[in-house]
Amino acid sequence: MAMSTMVYNHLPTTLNTSFNRVPTIFAPQNVVLGHPRTKMSNPGIRLAESLSHLLHLHIETPSRKNPQFSNWDLLSEEKHNTPTVSPKEVIADRWCEIHGNKDWDNLLDPLHPWLRREIVRYGEFAQATYDAFDFDSFSEYCGSCRYNHNKLFEKLGLNKNGYEVTKYIYAMSHIEMLQWLQRSNLTETWSKDSNWMGYVAVSDDEETCRIGRRDIVVAWRGTVAPSEWYEDFQRKLEPIGLGDSKVEHGFLSIYTSKSESTRYNKSSASEQVMKEVTRLVKFYEGRGEEVSLTITGHSLGGALALLNAYEAAATLPGLPVSVISFGAPRVGNSAFRDVLDELGVKTLRVVIKQDLVPRMPGVVFNESFQKFDDITGTLEWIYTHVGTELRLDVSSSPYLKRGFNPLGFHSLETYLHLIDGFLSTDSEFRSDSRRDIALVNKACDMLVDELRIPHFWYQLANKGLVCNERGRWVKPKRDPEDIPSPIG
Amino acid sequence: MAMSTMVYNHLPTTLNTSFNRVPTIFAPQNVVLGHPRTKMSNPGIRLAESLSHLLHLHIETPSRKNPQFSNWDLLSEEKHNTPTVSPKEVIADRWCEIHGNKDWDNLLDPLHPWLRREIVRYGEFAQATYDAFDFDSFSEYCGSCRYNHNKLFEKLGLNKNGYEVTKYIYAMSHIEMLQWLQRSNLTETWSKDSNWMGYVAVSDDEETCRIGRRDIVVAWRGTVAPSEWYEDFQRKLEPIGLGDSKVEHGFLSIYTSKSESTRYNKSSASEQVMKEVTRLVKFYEGRGEEVSLTITGHSLGGALALLNAYEAAATLPGLPVSVISFGAPRVGNSAFRDVLDELGVKTLRVVIKQDLVPRMPGVVFNESFQKFDDITGTLEWIYTHVGTELRLDVSSSPYLKRGFNPLGFHSLETYLHLIDGFLSTDSEFRSDSRRDIALVNKACDMLVDELRIPHFWYQLANKGLVCNERGRWVKPKRDPEDIPSPIG
Structure with a gap:
């Protein structure tokens, strides 16, 4: 793009090599395999290397490869016609355990196949908040969901999962940490103030039968690349509730901000989600059903999930509340953790060993990216992780x-x-x-080249432009039923 | 992408800001309008600024805007339903002039509307070589045309132009300047040695009637971003023909290389194109028709067009030969220019004032990009442009x-x-x-943001992956009729 409209990217391109993409038409996937790594000695790489050393990431060299996959062609051909899902077992008898009432004791290592399946399912609910999000800053619906809540799962192929979306959640986008949320460039938009931030869903009758209780899910959208966090972290703890509990100011702002002057946030994300969850709990408990609440989210979404769980457990005593988070940062201090424990909130934090985000706040760079933040090592001890960790390792996958x-x-x-x-x-x-x-390469470049899967492949044809009958390339109007409405 | 597979990009990202793209799913078009240009003082920008100063580009500030377009919304809405082409006039009486027999005297400034239309048409033939090219280095057909020659124009919406493709041209891709042409990463490919480099087409009967003669077109594909040229220019002149004529070694290599061990270049691009053009000329002259040859190309394609015109004029005396090139570099010395004049080759070089490529060879950067090449100012005088220039100016368009x-x-x-x-x-x-x-933004970011056209929008849905009935994302097999064959 022209320099006059450079993306304001907090992470210098030298570190975040994933951003150095070549424009589509000229040389889109022109990765030169085995090219001598002559460019590897630039400052970004050196910084990355010292960083990984400092964090004891022990990153292997690219040469390590699992010998069992010597014939990648065969592998990919064979795999093309195999099922993508495992058979569904009836887990009704053990749902409390799967839901974490015993802190997933003896279920994690080795990982129980029933639990694995459930974790993946919740993760896919969180993934849906990315896949359906309108990131197009030239769209008047930038920051909204591309589909209405009745067809979200169908559009994303998640309808087989046995849940129905009942409500969308919006959060204000113009609070302090502007860079975290999406804003349209246009003056006339569906909302100048809000972002689609997640949804509430509930298991249908058949699924309820299989999983042993009526399960309410809240899925929180995360945000963008970790790059944006390096600078934006407010590093400010703020009290929550009555005791000594404190949580990160920015997360709490997103969760609780509201304004009468907005269309979608006259009530906060917190109020919206609690109103819907409460309604559903009352409705199904009123029918004599067992009900559970499972809150999921990735990255920032995992932080919001924890705040949401705190509030739900405090507001709805007796309701089993679990959080399944992925790559979530630390959220609060040790008092916050203790209160969550007392409230009986069960948290399964899925973490990739090499992922930097779960180390934040605590590992923070300063603006110039040349030295670590002065307070590193302090915040790390103030901010405390909660719950049970399921630790994954990138090097475990041959792919x-x-x-x-x-x-x-x-x-x-x-x-x-x-x-x-x-x-x-x-x-x-x-x-x-x-x-x-x-699927791994949808929004990154992690798969070995032998698999021949393009990098960052999740994209619309012609970025959503279509050729009309006159031969002009135009952005089609959104289907009226998919235009967000604060009433519906 | 991971550092282990960095794109080997000759142009440092600091200068070529167009390459700093944000991955699709996270923040694809998140251009922050009016963001304070705090990042503008980096070395890349400074280099760009001194460069533009040195080259007397006189780049205007972004603030200049044509006041007639204050209401961009209205503009774009209104435009959506207007025709994209002007009415076709019968130009038969003046075809020789339009084809350049008087060196386009009195037709260029002001630009005659008939000529404008013809130039755009030839430019669209050149554009087709980009639009249909398979750039996917994970594809076994990387470097080929995505469609067979019978449906190329139909697929690209060019069938209304009244021409039919008769032959594809291939050039060898493993000559010295590796970086110029595309190569697949795979071991099993349609061809390890060749790239689709253009095509020969001929006007149909109706169009022939309108334009006053049977017009044979050769369209040459150019190559990628100018960035690749900065380093790859061999800066070596090589004799062509008998006299003192010399041309750039790299261009000539692409045009003339062949090898018995290849599938598609047992004959060179030169031999392929001359065989087909000769066949067509004989065929139509044998029917008593008037015949013309128009050779077009953009960038490197413009250079190849000139070599092709030289050969065609020398081989087929009496045949009116014209070149319409776009953003083409200099190709040869002054003796080469003189011979082209003697042969009667008419060349219309369309050049954008701000485009660097037509200044090459001559303005060449050295590897570190920190000082101009020692020989600048020397090559500039050795390499000589030919023909008539039509000079355009980016600042003339309010868009x-x-x-x-x-x-x-x-x-x-x-x-x-x-x-x-x-x-x-x-x-x-x-x-x-x-x-x-x-269309301007297909492969760049040149349109003002008010038009709301995404940048670099010309792209396949999910980079060509499709979800099969099992739910797996796979690259579909190419339609057998579109698989290149050295025989057909």
Whole structure:
């Protein structure tokens, strides 16, 4: 793009190599395999290397490869016609355990196949918040969901999952940390103030039967690349509730901000989600059903999930509340953790060893990116992780590249791939894993080139432009039923 | 992408800001309008600025805007339903003049509307070589045309132009300047040695009637961003023909290389094109028709067009031979120019004032990009432009951004837009120009943001992956009739 409209990217391109893409028409995927790494000695790489050293990431060299996959052609051809999902077992008898009432004791290592399946399912609900999001800053609907809530799962192929979306959640986008959320460039937009931030869904009758209770899901959208966090972290703890609990100011702002002058945030994300969850809990409990609440999210979405769980457990005592988060940062202090424990909130934090985001706040760079923040080592101890960790390792998958790749390490699809292949800490990657491997590269470049899957392939044809009958390329109007409405 | 597979990009990203793209799913078009240009003082910008100063580009500030377009919304809405082409006039009586037999005297400034239309048409033939090219280095057909020659124009919406493709031309891709042409990463490919390099087409009966003669067109594909040229220019002149004529070694290699061990280049591009052109000329002259040859190309394609014209004029005396080139570099010395004149080759070089490529060879950077090449100022005088220049100016269009944008200035679609709007050196942009403005941004970011056209929008849905009935994302097999064959 012209320099006059440079993307304001907080992460210098020298570090975030994933951003150095070549424009589509000229040389879109022109990766030169085996090219001598003459460019590898630039300052960005050196910084990355010292960083990984400092964080004890122990990144392997790219040469390591699992010998069992010598014939990649055969592998990919064979895989094309195999099922992508495992058979569904009836887990009704053990749903409380799967939901974490015993802190997933004896279920994680080795990972129980029923639990694996559930984690992937919740992760896919979180992934949906990215896949359906309108990122187009030239669209009047930038920051909204591209589909209305009745057809979200169908459009994303998630309708087989046995849940129905009941409500969309919006959060204000013009609070302090502007760079975190999306804003349209246009003056006339569906909303100048809000972003689609997630949704509430509930299991249907058939699924309820299989999983042993009526499960309400809240899925929170995360945000963009970790790059934006390096600078934007407010690093300010703010009290929550009555005791000594404190949480990160920015997360809490997104969760609680509202304004009468907005269309979608006359009530806050917190109020919206609690109203809907409360309604559903009352409705189904009123019918005598057992009800659970499972809150999921990736990255920033994982932080919001924790705040949401805190509020839900405090507001709806007796309701089993679990959080399944992916690549989530630390959220609050140790008092916050203790209160969550007292409230009985069960948290399964899925973390990739190489992902930097779960180390934040605590590992923060200063603006110039040349030295670590002065307060490193302090915040790390103030901000405390909660719950149970399920730790994954990029190097466990023979399908993934080994190079330093902060975007790829943090990508939710990378998480889902590694969970799908995780048997136990000591095992090789699961040979009968079924999730489509190609999905990993939707928004990053993590798959080994032998798989021939393009990088960053999740994209609209012609960025949504279509050729009309006159031969002009235009952006089609959005289907009226998919235009966000504060009433519907 | 991971650092282990970095694109080997000759142009440092600091200068070529067009390459700093944000990955699709995270923040694809998140251009922050009016953002303070705090990042503008980096070395790349400074280099660009001194460069433009040195080259007397006189780049305007981005603030200049044509006041007649204050309401961009209205403009774009209104334009959506207007025709994209002007009415076709019968130009049979003046075809020789339009074809350049009088060196386009009195036709260029002001630009004759008949000529404008013809130039755009030939430019679109050249553009087709980009639009249909398979750039996917993970494809076994990388470097080929995505469609067979019978359906090329139909697929690209060019069938209304009244021409039929009769032959594809291939050039060897493994000659010295590796970086210029495309190569697949795979071991099993349609061809390890060749690239689709253009095609021969001929006017149909109806069009022949309108334009006054049977017109044979050769369209040559150019190559990628000018960035690749900075380093790859061999800067070596090589003799062509018998006299003192010399041309750039790299261009000549592409045009003349062949090898018995290849599938598609047992004969050279030169031999392929001359065989087909000779066949067509004989065929139509044998029917008593008047025949012309028009050779077109953009960038490197413009250089090949000139070599082709030289050979055609020498081989087929009496045949009117014209070249319409866009953003072409210098090709040979002054003796080469003189021979072309003697042979009667008519060349119309369309050049954008701000485009760097027509200044090459002559303005060459050294590897570190920190000082100009020692020999600058020498080569400039050795390499000589030929023919008649039609000079365009980015600042003439109210739709284009003003910032330094080497990729945008060189883009063929930018050329076609400026020709479509060109009336005369002293006039404003043509108010009744009809070509779809959105096309400009197919492979660059040149349109003002008010038009709301995404940048680099010409792209396949999901980079060509499709979801099969199993739910797996796979690359579909190419239609057998579109698989290149050295026989057909």
